[in-house]
Each structure stands twice: as C-alpha cells, then as structure tokens.
Amino acid sequence: MRLDLAYTWYRKLLKEYQEKKQIYFLRGFKTPVIQSRDWEVFGSLLLNDKANKGLGSDLQNHEIKSAQVGNSFEYQYARISGMKKWHHESSIDHLLISYEKDYMDITARLLPAHMANAIMKEWFLKIEEAYYQGKPRQRCRLAIPYDYVVDYGAVVFRTCDSKLFIETNICCLEK
Numbered sequence: 530m531r532l533d534l535a536y537t538w539y540r541k542l543l544k545e546y547q548e549k550k551q552i553y554f555l556r557g558f559k560t561p562v563i564q565s566r567d568w569e570v571f572g573s574l575l576l577n578d579k580a581n582k583g584l585g586s587d588l589q590n591h592e593i594k595s596a597q598v599g600n601s602f603e604y605q606y607a608r609i610s611g612m613k614k615w616h617h618e619s620s621i622d623h624l625l626i627s628y629e630k631d632y633m634d635i636t637a638r639l640l641p642a643h644m645a646n647a648i649m650k651e652w653f654l655k656i657e658e659a660y661y662q663g664k665p666r667q668r669c670r671l672a673i674p675y676d677y678v679v680d681y682g683a684v685v686f687r688t689c690d691s692k693l694f695i696e697t698n699i700c701c702l703e704k
Contacts, residue, residue: 530575530576530577530685530686531574531575531576531577532575532686532693532695534574534575535571535572535574535575535637535686536686536688536693538567538570538571538574539571539635539688540691542563542567542571542632543632543633543691546561546563546632549561563595563628563632565593565595568593568594568595568626569587569588569593571593571626571637572587572588572591572593572624572626572637573588575624575637575685575686576588576590576591576624576639578590578591584610584613584614584617585613585614585617585618586614586617586618586621590621590622591621591622591623591624592618592621592622592623592624592645593623593624593626594623594624594625594626594673595625595626595627595628596625596626596627596628596675597627597628597629597630598627598628598629598634598636598675599627599675600675601672601673601674601675602623602625602672602673602675602678603670603671603672604618604652604670604671604672604673605668605669605670606656606659606668606669606670606671607667607668608659608660608665608666608667608668608669611656611659611660611668611669612656612657612660615649615652615653615656618645618649619642619645619646619649619650619652620642620646621642621645622639622640622641622642622645623639623640623642623645623673624637624638624639624640624685625637625638625639625640625673625678625682626638627675627678632691633688633689633690633691634688634689634690635686635687635688636684636686636687636688637684637685637686637687638678638679638682638683638684638685639682639683639685640673640678640681640682640683641681641683644681644682645673648673648674648677649673652671655669655671656669656671
C-alpha cells in the first residue's frame, strides 16, 4: 500500500473539485463529480497496480468502484464482452471507495476476491438472461450492496475532513 501517493492524489482531486464546484455554482451548473478514471488512478497509486489494457478490470489485479456513502457499487456488463469481463472481475480483489457528497470524507475498502465472488457468482445467470433470452439488452447493470462492503471489506484508506487517518478504527462515516 502506498498511502502517501494515494493521499497526494486525493488532495489534488479535492482541490480541483473545490475549484470547479465554485465556478459551476457561479455559472448555474450542477455540482461536478470526481470522475471514475480519477478514482482508478487513486487505486493504482494506493495498490501499486497498473491499468489493465484489455477487457475486464480497471487495473491488472483490481477492480475499482466508487459511490456516495450508503449507495451500492454498480457494475456494467456489455453484451459482447460482458461474460469475459464478469469472469475476470469475479476472480480479483475490488477496491470500493465510499465518499461523502463534498469528498472531504472518503473510505476505501479492499474486498477480497472470494468475498466479491460470493456476490458476483449470483450474477452469471442474470447476465446470461440479459443477453441470451428474449430481446437482448446492450448492457446489464448489477451492484454490490454498500452494507456488504462495509461488513466484508477491509479499510485500507480513510480521510476525515480531508485529513488522512492511519488508524482504521477511527470512524468518520456512519459505519
């Protein structure tokens, strides 16, 4: 784990978000969000893993997802490559990042492959049904529940009021 690199990146993202938020507000636009690619870079730095250039996970050895605190982590599977992607993602660890609306408090949890697979194995039939029965859909959306991640994921990174907490038993989110 590279907490130092991940925290430096997080602070950069937070600063950019705060600058954009002010401009967006003044110009009447909806509040911006930190993009999924930025969270993937965060995960890459934290876990010392590289981008996956093929189909499947975001990183070579990890899937990265983010969601506001309390929300489930959504996975999408396209019709053509969905099964291959599902197979790969169900065999690797997942970094699941929960954030408060202002991004000042975030918690990143590492869900081991076997715990991710416990949920994802139930998706196989749903993906197959979405693409091969009746009228095929373009993509299939499924999710890992927030509470499941809280219960079975290990906290590997946490900020409270944008400050890094090394002690994972200090809680700034509701769980």
